[in-house]
Amino acid sequence: MNISKETQNMITAALLLTLAVMIQILGKSIPQINQLFVGPIVNAVLLLAVYFSSVRWAMLIGVLTPLLAFFTGVLASPMAPFIPFIALGNFLYVLIFSFFRKQRFGESIGVLTASLVKFLFLYFSATILIDLIAIGIPQPVKEKLAVSMGLPQFITAVLGGAIAIALYKMLKRRISSI
Template structure:
């Protein structure tokens, strides 16, 4: 199988796994604790096994599919572009350090999680209000509360946990020779 086809297949498989986690998570209250780390781990795994570009593509599709599946609260629909950018930043930060050894992989996870958190926190608390994209009145107040609850500190926590899970999985796959040392 050609490398491009192999990478695309891996990215598609990982996206399908993310969809499964999102589908399962929509049936649990406060599922961000479960779904967030799983999806972040999948983003990192996608970048590692398929390349940074395809990892970013998985990061683009995961919030769109979360919205379509009902995993993402419909009131947060206007925030999807920000989640996409946050995911892209997360994957890109890790992608820049992914082949530089285990220490830099972990450093990449920390940097990626902090950058994603900082962007989503700023977007949720300042940018959406400056752009005036949230609904007015009571719905807007509820959307603001939802953003504060899900797009601030929890993003840092789920980014770190998901990244650590991904690096552990990558190490196991390498040790068992499922992945090349790339």
């Protein structure tokens, strides 16, 4: 059977998206470790999509993961107005990593730069931007949002990037030896 490269990319992206959603749902059942468990894996999935599908598919996964988290009940309904910010943070993470990844030391620089930009964007959005555009998130939710969109975002993005790079290198060696 002859399957086009774009079809293969789409199938791989669909499998990675399914993995991300399943991890989000699993993480909801373990709330004590949710962000530190789910965050790195979802970020790893985003970068694995860059490697194995394409930047375009990875960006789509980045936009869909917060939406699907909301629709599956993983993301609380008071957080719904923040979904576009999370999606854009994921989009930036993928875009910046993909820009650096093929340069010398690019994967490491890409992960660090993408993680920093994602963190800064999400923290700025959670602490300043949502008040400027008055999107109506209740104050207690804003306070929790500011904490969860702070330093934990940088940590989970860096960890996810490290996981993705390690998995990619292992899988690349394994696939090339077949």
